[in-house]
Amino acid sequence: MIIRNLAIVAFLASPIALSLGSLYSALANPGLVKSAVVAWVLVALALVIVGLNLYVAFVRPALYARRHGGSLQGYARVSGLPVVASIFVTLAVMLAWGQIWITCASLLVLFSDTGGVVCLLAVLSRDASFWRDHA
Template identity: 40%
Template sequence: MSRSPSYVRRGVGVVIAFGPVVLLVASLVSALTRGNEHHTSGLAVLLFALLIGALNFHLSFVRGLLYRRATGSLDGYRHVSGLPMVGTLLVVIGTLLGFGSAVCAAIGLLAIGIDTGGLVWFLIATWKDSSLWDRPA
């Protein structure tokens, strides 16, 4: 049985996945129009989110390449899950704490970009999965 595309479900997915990005852009715009503020607590949380994003990126892309380089193949390679959604949650918290700081917004955008366990990467990875997004015809 084929499934018909559900643009409403996918639209809701896009809105949810890019919600933190919109929040970060709003923070950056606020910093550029009102003047840059310094928020140490937001910066600390966002740096931790960046660390989580780097870990997830490493586990998704770098670790397998290093294993293949060391052994010559991926035979026996065991995939390890990172920390899904933790980086996105920390980015939202850090952005709320550091709203109006250009540094916080930039670090948050970088963290969202590299965090393969986050909402944006989930959306990208599952976009063509009709069993998740589409309803039966």
């Protein structure tokens, strides 16, 4: 069970580890500059997805409650695009390894995405039933 939990945490933390490794590489080798056009496109798409996920998670329910007298009764919850932004920034970091601005943008995306791996790890860390052995 411990191995399963460690594997899950490692999988969820891998985009963060890649971004931090790229940041270290950028700081250690400042002369290494790669063309990052495709990476910027992926980061821009990831930011659009983060905006959608934030809208779905916070703005949409608030607008519904405002229109219905503060009540969420009858509100249909919808899912944004979970994990897609994390995949995009992971690819961007791998394409533009050592590019400091790509790395900073990817960390911003990873930590602000409500449908990403960081949010999933935070939610799972509070759910004791997920970590228990159900055998």
